[in-house]
Amino acid sequence: MVKITRRSVLMTGAGAAAMLAAPGILRAKSYATQPVRLFVGTAAAGSNDLVARLIAGPLEAMIGQPVVVENRPGGATTLAVGLVANAKPDGHTLLVSSAAAIATYVASVTKPPSLVDDLSHVAMICDGAFIYAVHKDVKAENTRDFISLLKSSPGKLRYGATGTGGGIHLSGALFQQKTGTEMKVIQYANAGMRLTDLLANQTQLGIAGAAVLAQQINSGALRPLFVAGTERVNLFPNVPTGAEEGIGGLEGISNWFGLHGPKNMPPQISADLHGMVQKALEDAKVKEGLAAAGFFTTPGPREELVTRLETDTVLTKDLVKTTGIKIE
Template identity: 45%
Template structure:
C-alpha cells in the first residue's frame, strides 16, 4: 500500500503533534469538575480544619482544573457545616473537611444532623496527631502516676478542662476517667486560649491538647506532660510516655485527625478522582513540611482504610457517650 502525503498534509500533522506536546492537559482525562469545588469547614478561619483544607488547595486546583474554595461555616459545634455537606449535591463539587470532633458530637449532641459515618462518602485522612495530657507544675505531680494518686486522694476536687462539651477531647478525658476510675469534674471552655490560661494558673489541673499548643509551656517548665494518648512517643517533647506504655486501655483510639469527605451518593468514578488528587496534594512537599511543623503526620490513606478507622473511632465514641450519658442540648 502506498501513501501519498502532500507537503501541506505533513506540516499539518507536525503542527498538531507539537500542539499536543505543548499542552499536556490534552493528554490527561477530563476532570468531572465543571465549576469551582468548595471545601466546607465547620469552624472559623484560622483553625486546624481551615489550615489543612487550604494546604490542599494548590494541588487540588491543578489536578481538577477548577478553582477550589474553602468556605467556613462555623456553628453548632461543627454540626452546621456537617449538615450543609450532607445535604449538598453528590456531584463532587462540594467536599467537607472534618476532624474527629465530628464523630464525637454525633453521639453527644441532640442537634446532630445524623451519623457522618453513614451520611458521607469518605475520601481520605489528611493528617493525624496525638493528644498530650498536661498538668500545671503547681499540682506537684511530676508524672502520671503521681497525678493519678492526687486525683484519687481528692475525689471531685481535681478538675479537667475541655474546649467544648461533647467533643472529641471531652470524650477522651471521659474515657480516661472510665478506664482509670477517676472522679474528676469537667470544666468546658469556648476558647482554647482561656483553657490554657486557667491551666497555667492552676484553676484547672488537667488539659488535653495538641502538642503545638502546650510545647512552649512544657519547655518553660510551667506544664508537666503526663502522657501522650497514642502508640508512639511525641517527637517534639522527649521523655513523655504513651498511654499504651502506661497500660491505659483504648486511649490511643482517640486522636487529633483531620479528613476529607463528599456527600453520600457521590459516584465512584468521582470519588476515585478526588482521592487521587487529595493524596497527591497531601504528599506534596509544601503540605508535608507545613503539617509536620504543625505537629501532624501526613496520612493520605486509602478510602477503605480510612472508613475502617472511622468505624473503630465511632465505636469508642459511642461507648463513652453511652456509659457517661453525656447529651448536649
C-alpha cells in the same frame, strides 16, 4: 485567639502560588467548573483549620479551580457537616472532618446530620494523638503523681474541652474510666478560651493536639505528662505514651482528619479526589506542615477511612453509654 505556630506560612500553599508550592504535583483532568468550597467545622487557627489549609493548595493545583477554605463553627462541628450534606453532590462542596463529628453525633439526644451516614467518604488525611499536660503549679511531676493527686481529691481538678461529647471531652472521660479517677470538665466555645484558662490555672489539665500546646510546654508554663497514642510524637520525643505509663487503650480516641463530600457524589469524582489527596500527601510541604503540628499522613484506600468511622462509632457509643455523656 490561639494560633498554631507557622500557620501564616503554611497558608501560602493555597492560591495562585499553589503550583509553585507543590512541584511534582501535576494537574489532573478535573471535574471542577467553578471554585471548590472546603468547609471546616471549627474556627480559624485550630488543628482542623490547619489541616484544611495545608491540603487546599495542592488540591487547587490539581483541580484547576480555587479551593476556598470556609470556617463554619457551630454545633460542635455539625453545622459544617449539615452544610455539606445538603449541598449538590458534584464535588464543588467538600468537608475536612475530624473525629469530633462522630462523638458529637453519638452523644446528641436530637440527632444532627451524621458524618458517617449523610456524607460520601473520600480519604483519610492524617492522624495524631492528644497530649496531656498540666499547669506548672500542679503538684505532679509525672503521670503517676497526677493520678495519685486526682485520687486524693476526686472531682476537684478540672480540664477544659470544646464541645460536649467532642474528642477532648471523651478522651478525658476515657482517661478517668481507665484510671479510676474523677475530674470536672469545663466546656469552652473555642480553643483560645480553653488555653487562656489553662494558663491561668483555672483548669489544671490540658488535652490537645501536640502543636496546640507546644509553645506553652516549651516555655515551661505547662508540664507534659503523656501522649495518648501508640507512639511518641516528634515534637516531644521524651514524653512517654499512655501505654508506657500503664494506661492502655487511650489511642482509640485520636486527632484524625478526613475528606468528605455530599452523599451520592458520583464515584468517579470521589475517585478523582481520592487520587488527588494521595498526591497531596506526598508533597514535602504538606508532610512538613503536618509533622510540625504533631500529625502524620495517612495515605491509603478510601476503605481505611470507612473502617475508622465504623470503629470510632462503636468505641464512642460504648463510652457515651458508660459515662452518661449527653448533648441535649
